[in-house]
Amino acid sequence: MGQYARLTPHTENRGVLEALKARGLPCAILSNGNSEMLASAVEGAGFAPLLDAVISIENLRQYKIMPITYGLVLQRFADVQANEVLFVSSNAWDALGATWFGFQALWVNRQGMPQETLGPAPRYTGRDLRAVLDACRI
Amino acid sequence: MALKLVVFDAYGTLFDVYSMGVTSRSSTRGSSLSPTPTPGRAAATTCPFGS
Numbered sequence: 446m447g448q449y450a451r452l453t454p455h456t457e458n459r460g461v462l463e464a465l466k467a468r469g470l471p472c473a474i475l476s477n478g479n480s481e482m483l484a485s486a487v488e489g490a491g492f493a494p495l496l497d498a499v500i501s502i503e504n505l506r507q508y509k510i511m512p513i514t515y516g517l518v519l520q521r522f523a524d525v526q527a528n529e530v531l532f533v534s535s536n537a538w539d540a541l542g543a544t545w546f547g548f549q550a551l552w553v554n555r556q557g558m559p560q561e562t563l564g565p566a567p568r569y570t571g572r573d574l575r576a577v578l579d580a581c582r583i
Numbered sequence: 584m585a586l587k588l589v590v591f592d593a594y595g596t597l598f599d600v601y602s603m604g605v606t607s608r609s610s611t612r613g614s615s616l617s618p619t620p621t622p623g624r625a626a627a628t629t630c631p632f633g634s
Binding site: 452453455458471472473474475477478483486490492509518522524526530531532533534539548549574580581 | 593
């Protein structure tokens with residue numbers, strides 16, 4: 446499990462986060478991982494200055510795709526409505542759960558996997574994180 | 584609706600869990616931690632945290 450604290454980011458991710466930061470669009474993480482491991486990965490990647498929040502579900506003891514987990518985002522950013530959030534995941538089921546919750550979802554389909562049979566499809570799909578910039582029209 | 588916030592999943596989305604071999608994909612190698620793939624369903628990633 447210690448490897449999760451030393452993960453490297455996908456190569457395009459820093460540039461995407463920097464572009465969002467330059468645009469003034471707040472960015473956050475919502476993860477099923479625990480806070481300690483997330484903090485280590487974020488620090489190791491040098492992403493801390495580019496993120497406004499790192500949110501773990503660990504205190505809930507419920508996991509995505511339970512709606513209450515996505516609700517943590519709206520608790521942290523109280524002035525944001527669900528449909529004003531772009532939720533980005535490489536997991537189709539996570540993008541689906543976020544869509545059900547009311548977020549705009551982007552599925553990063555790096556492996557060219559088939560779509561989930563359950564709908565609706567995520568609003569956006571891309572092959573890597575640069576699709577976020579297209580969705581945000583940056 | 585204008586976007587006001589971008590939220591990322593961590594493992595597999597911001598951080599590469601595949602190249603380090605810390606997880607497997609159920610469609611290729613299987614894992615006791617993996618959800619059982621069902622026909623027509625995209626094979627889920629198998630991060631033990633789910634994501």
